[in-house]
Amino acid sequence: MSATRSLAGRLAWSATAVVALWVVLLTVGANVLLEKALVGEADGVLRARAEAAAATVRVAADGSLDVVDVRDDAALDVGTWIFAVDGATVEAPPASPDDVDRQAAALAAGGAGGRTAETGLPDRLRLLAFPVLDGGRHVATVVTSTSLAPYRRLERLAWIGTGVLGVLLLVIVHLVLRANVARALRPVRQMTGQAALWSAGDVDRRFGDAPRPAELAELARTLDGVLDRLAAVLRHERQLSDELSHELRTPLARVQAEIELLRERPRDADEWDRGLAVVHEAAGSMRQILETLMAAARTRNGRLPGRCAPADVLGPLLRRSGAGRPELDLRIDVPADVVAGVDAAVLERLSAPVLDNAVRYAVRRVWVTGSSQTGMVRLLIGDDGPGIAPEHRDLVFAPGWRADAEDGHDGAGLGLALTRRLAAAAGGAVTVAGDGTGAVVAIDVPAG
Numbered sequence: 001m002s003a004t005r006s007l008a009g010r011l012a013w014s015a016t017a018v019v020a021l022w023v024v025l026l027t028v029g030a031n032v033l034l035e036k037a038l039v040g041e042a043d044g045v046l047r048a049r050a051e052a053a054a055a056t057v058r059v060a061a062d063g064s065l066d067v068v069d070v071r072d073d074a075a076l077d078v079g080t081w082i083f084a085v086d087g088a089t090v091e092a093p094p095a096s097p098d099d100v101d102r103q104a105a106a107l108a109a110g111g112a113g114g115r116t117a118e119t120g121l122p123d124r125l126r127l128l129a130f131p132v133l134d135g136g137r138h139v140a141t142v143v144t145s146t147s148l149a150p151y152r153r154l155e156r157l158a159w160i161g162t163g164v165l166g167v168l169l170l171v172i173v174h175l176v177l178r179a180n181v182a183r184a185l186r187p188v189r190q191m192t193g194q195a196a197l198w199s200a201g202d203v204d205r206r207f208g209d210a211p212r213p214a215e216l217a218e219l220a221r222t223l224d225g226v227l228d229r230l231a232a233v234l235r236h237e238r239q240l241s242d243e244l245s246h247e248l249r250t251p252l253a254r255v256q257a258e259i260e261l262l263r264e265r266p267r268d269a270d271e272w273d274r275g276l277a278v279v280h281e282a283a284g285s286m287r288q289i290l291e292t293l294m295a296a297a298r299t300r301n302g303r304l305p306g307r308c309a310p311a312d313v314l315g316p317l318l319r320r321s322g323a324g325r326p327e328l329d330l331r332i333d334v335p336a337d338v339v340a341g342v343d344a345a346v347l348e349r350l351s352a353p354v355l356d357n358a359v360r361y362a363v364r365r366v367w368v369t370g371s372s373q374t375g376m377v378r379l380l381i382g383d384d385g386p387g388i389a390p391e392h393r394d395l396v397f398a399p400g401w402r403a404d405a406e407d408g409h410d411g412a413g414l415g416l417a418l419t420r421r422l423a424a425a426a427g428g429a430v431t432v433a434g435d436g437t438g439a440v441v442a443i444d445v446p447a448g
Contacts, residue, residue: 008185014180020175023166034158038151042126043116049144050130053080059134063091068359079125079145083108085138100145103127108141124148188214195223202232203224248290251282268300305345310334310370310379313344314351318368321355328362334370340377341446342426350422350430354381354441355414361385361439377447380433380442395430419443 018296035282058066065084081104082090092101100119107117107129119125125145132140198205207220258275267275311334322330340347358366362383369380390394397420416430423430426445433442 001217002066008178008181009194011181012174013021015172015177016170020170031155031159031162035155036152039126042146042148042151046116046126046128046144046146047130049080049146050128050142053082053142053144054130054132054140057132057140058080059139065140067091069123081105081108081143082132083141085140085141097115100125104143104145106144114413118148120390124145124152131155132235188219191219191223193214193355195227198227199230202229219314228333233358234427248286251286254282255279287316306346307339307341308347309336310338310340310377310388311336312348314355314370314379315346317351318355321352321359322366325359329365330367331365332368334368334379335372338370338372338377339447342428346426347445348420350380350426350443350445351381353419354430354443356415358383358439358441372447375447376428376444379443379445380440381443384438387437387439397430 032440035321056068058068060066065082067082067090079093081092081096081097081101082272084090087105089101089105092104102195103117103119104127107115110129115129117127119127125149126142126146126148128400130142130144131138132142206224208224209217210220212220252420255278258278262275311332314334315332318330320333322328327339342350355366355368358381361384365384367382371378397416420430423445428443428445431442433440
């Protein structure tokens with residue numbers, strides 16, 4: 001990328017443009033002031049010569065004018081005219097061009113004096129008219145001239161010098177600005193490059209609160225926030241994959257078992273129908289699981305759509321969960337008029353891991369109750385088993401956590417984590433509620 005397209009280049013060139021504008025303004029202003037000063041200096045020299053020449057003019061008794069010869073008279077005569085009031089030339093410099101003589105006479109005839117003019121000759125002259133007074137009466141006008149060539153040469157040298165200095169200043173300023181901007185932006189490039197590397201292979205790294213300039217500290221906080229969100233997305237993706245694997249394990253195992261049974265020996269039509277029915281049910285269960293989990297993953301507003309009657313969902317689910325332990329006393333007490341604001345499939349996926357745990361650890365009894373509260377529906381699932389230790393009440397919902405890894409259970413410890421995640425996506429919560437014998441888990445979901 002070219003320097004002018006980079007941020008450092010644009011900043012350096014924009015700052016150089018501002019400095020260039022000021023340099024141009026200062027250069028022009030300084031040279032204009034110098035020009036006025038030189039013109040004033042030339043006028044001062046002309047006035048001094050005119051006053052000296054006016055001092056040599058005498059008015060005779062008959063009113064005629066006479067020029068008194070003084071020391072250095074030759075120096076006074078150079079470029080000096082003396083005109084009477086009537087326009088007659090009293091004295092003129094020798095070998096003066098006719099055009100200059102005419103301009104001097106016109107300047108003297110123009111008024112009481114004090115006026116200036118410049119000739120248009122190649123060697124430009126500046127003329128100044130000075131009145132000669134006698135007893136307060138204007139009797140003559142002295143016109144003096146000087147060449148402006150030395151002043152013009154000085155002006156040209158000033159323009160060239162200030163122009164060269166201005167260009168050198170702009171080059172130095174641009175190089176210094178570019179170096180400083182590049183040095184200032186170097187930490188930004190380093191931090192963005194580091195964030196890119198971390199996002200590719202180490203999303204748990206952060207810039208932290210190390211001392212930095214305010215701008216870089218703000219950038220560090222922003223990049224840390226981006227990395228936090230990226231890490232959260234990756235965690236959710238891994239968790240979703242684990243949950244899918246956990247939830248699909250059972251129906252896939254049923255499908256595989258039925259297929260192996262059907263392939264072991266020839267079967268009659270009734271056995272094929274029963275086997276296909278099991279496979280069909282397992283496939284439907286997998287589809288329902290996928291739809292439920294994907295709906296939870298896609299939810300962004302904290303609520304899942306739909307509504308259902310918990311009594312209609314939890315009754316069959318409780319019987320299926322307890323089918324392997326017919327000795328248990330399974331009871332459900334959920335009013336029929338209680339309506340939850342979640343789909344039946346979501347409520348089933350919410351409750352299934354809790355019911356499975358209750359059936360697994362119960363001694364004689366598993367029970368389910370439900371009630372409506374302000375805007376929420378509370379479902380309590382309890383058993384008379386060993387219960388949940390107080391120090392484990394938050395850990396039981398952590399993905400992969402198990403209180404006893406040697407209990408012979410082949411689960412991955414993701415069931416209750418899925419329950420909490422689905423409940424949170426639906427706008428509810430799952431907590432451990434019981435304080436007595438056995439375990440009691442409270443599932444709170446929005447009312448329908």
